[in-house]
Amino acid sequence: MKKINAIEYSAEILEGFKAGGVFLNSKLGDKINTMTMGWGSLSVYWGMPILIAPVRISRHSHHMIDESGVFTVSIPAKGMLKKELSVCGSQSGRDIGKFDTYNITAQQGQVVNCPVVGEARIQIECKVVAKTQLPAKKMTQSIIDKWYDGTMQDGDYHTLFFGEIVDAYIID
Ligand SMILES: Cc1cc2nc3c(=O)[nH]c(=O)nc-3n(C[C@H](O)[C@H](O)[C@H](O)COP(=O)(O)O)c2cc1C
Secondary structure, eight states: OEEOOGGGGHHHHHHHHHTTOEEEEEEETTEEEEEEEOOOEEEEETTEEEEEEEEETTSHHHHHHHHHOEEEEEEOSTTOSHHHHHHHTTSOTTTOOHHHHTTOOEEEOSSSSSEEETTSSEEEEEEEEEEEESSOSSOOHHHHHHHSTTOSSSOOOEEEEEEEEEEEEEOO
16 A cells, blocks of 8 residues: 555546446445445645535435545546446435445545445545535536436535545555
8 A cells, every 4th residue: 555645646537427427435324324425525625635525415325425525536547447337426325335246345444434445446535524415606507407316495506515635545
């Protein structure tokens, strides 16, 4: 395992978002879950390295991250784990245990009480330090139409979870 500065790996991580997504992992009590996440940002806020995870309210992961206050993100090597990303992005942890069903290794995090996907390359562990709810005061109608069924009131909007990056490493 090699410790890294996640911000220095921004290009590879952002490419992971675009190219089929990354794993967003959560744990609440003795339940673990993962979902595919295709959006997000690596950034610096309040003098801390921050990963922002946008999670719709309807996701099972939303409740788990909101309650536990932690999450991890696992970024596969280029082109790897495509099938796993696809199924974890279409099935809910409410209905199945995705790690067991899809034979993904839940490897215990180093700092936070939450697993990472052992088969992935880059691992980022986060503590939620802030969250904010979309819709923003001003969003273009084209975004609302395309992503939120055209309504400012009842759309299944994303919560932006600001996760302080407390550990980041590469599993070879
Ligand atoms: C490529 C891809 C990217 C996705 N990105 C996001 C995302 O950024 N935020 C989100 O809330 N859902 C996203 N999803 C949908 C969730 O992964 C999907 O609804 C998943 O089944 C939720 O699992 P859960 O209910 O166990 O949390 C994405 C799905 C795919 C296939």
